[in-house]
Amino acid sequence: MKTIVKLIGVIFCFSAMLSCKNNAATETGDTNADAPSENAGTQDLGQAFLKDDEATPNVLDIAVGSPDHTTLVAAVQAANLENALVNAGPLMVFAPTNAAFDKLPEGTVENLLKPENKDQLAFILKHHVTPGKYDKEFLKKFKTLGQASNENVPVEVKGDDVYVGGAKIIASIPAGNGIVHVVDAVILPSN
Numbered sequence: 001m002k003t004i005v006k007l008i009g010v011i012f013c014f015s016a017m018l019s020c021k022n023n024a025a026t027e028t029g030d031t032n033a034d035a036p037s038e039n040a041g042t043q044d045l046g047q048a049f050l051k052d053d054e055a056t057p058n059v060l061d062i063a064v065g066s067p068d069h070t071t072l073v074a075a076v077q078a079a080n081l082e083n084a085l086v087n088a089g090p091l092m093v094f095a096p097t098n099a100a101f102d103k104l105p106e107g108t109v110e111n112l113l114k115p116e117n118k119d120q121l122a123f124i125l126k127h128h129v130t131p132g133k134y135d136k137e138f139l140k141k142f143k144t145l146g147q148a149s150n151e152n153v154p155v156e157v158k159g160d161d162v163y164v165g166g167a168k169i170i171a172s173i174p175a176g177n178g179i180v181h182v183v184d185a186v187i188l189p190s191n
Contacts (some may be wrong), residue, residue: 002057019020020142056176059093061086063180071109078113079122090133091178092145095165096186103157123149127189133178136162151189 060082063069072095076082078093101109112121126148139162141146142155153165162169165187173180 033183043119044101044114051118056179058086058092059089059175062173063093063095066095068097068099068182069095071098072096072130074113075109075121075125078115079118079125081122081125085129087148089177090131091175092130092132092134093178093180093182094130094167094169095180096128096167096183097158097170099100100167100185124186127151127153133174135179136172136181139164139169149189151191153187 003054030147034112057065061075063076063085085091088100111117112124129148130145131148134142139155144152144154146152154163156163164181164183167183167185167187169181170184171182173182
C-alpha cells in the first residue's frame with residue numbers, strides 16, 4: 001500500500017512540474033521553449049551558450065563583454081574553445097587586448113583564424129590559460145607557470161609590474177570561475 005501511495009505521489013509531482021512548465025511556455029507565447037532553434041548551429045551547444053543573468057560573470061563572459069578583446073573572442077570562437085572557458089575552473093586567463101594582437105606581424109591573426117589553422121590557434125590560445133586563481137601580487141612568487149598548452153611560461157617581476165611569458169599584466173578582473181589578467185602582448189609558445 002505504501003508503495004502505491006509513493007508512486008501516486010511521484011506521478012502527481014511529475015504532472016505538476018510538467019503542467020507548470022507548459023503554462024510558463026504558454027504565458028510567454030513560446031510553446032516550443034525547450035526545442036532547439038532551427039537556426040542553431042551545432043557549434044552553439046554547451047555551457048558557453050547558456051545565459052544566466054544572476055551568476056558572477058565567468059572568464060568568457062568578461063572577454064565577450066569587453067570592447068578591448070574582440071579579437072580574442074573571435075579567436076576563441078574560431079577555435080571552438082568557448083565551453084572550455086566556462087568550466088568550473090578555477091582558470092587564470094591572460095587575455096591579450098586588441099592592441100596586443102595588432103603588434104603581431106601583418107596577416108598573422110587573419111591566417112590563424114582560417115579553419116585549416118584551427119588546431120594551431122587553439123594551441124596558442126591554451127598557452128594563455130593556467131589552472132588557478134592568483135592575483136598579480138601572488139604571481140610575483142612564481143618563476144614559471146604551467147599553461148593549458150602543456151608548456152611553461154616564465155614569470156618576471158620588474159618593479160611593481162608582473163610579466164607572464166613576456167606579456168605585462170595591465171589589469172585583473174575576478175571572474176566566477178577564475179580571474180582574467182589583461183595583458184599587453186600575445187604569449188606565443190616556444191614551438
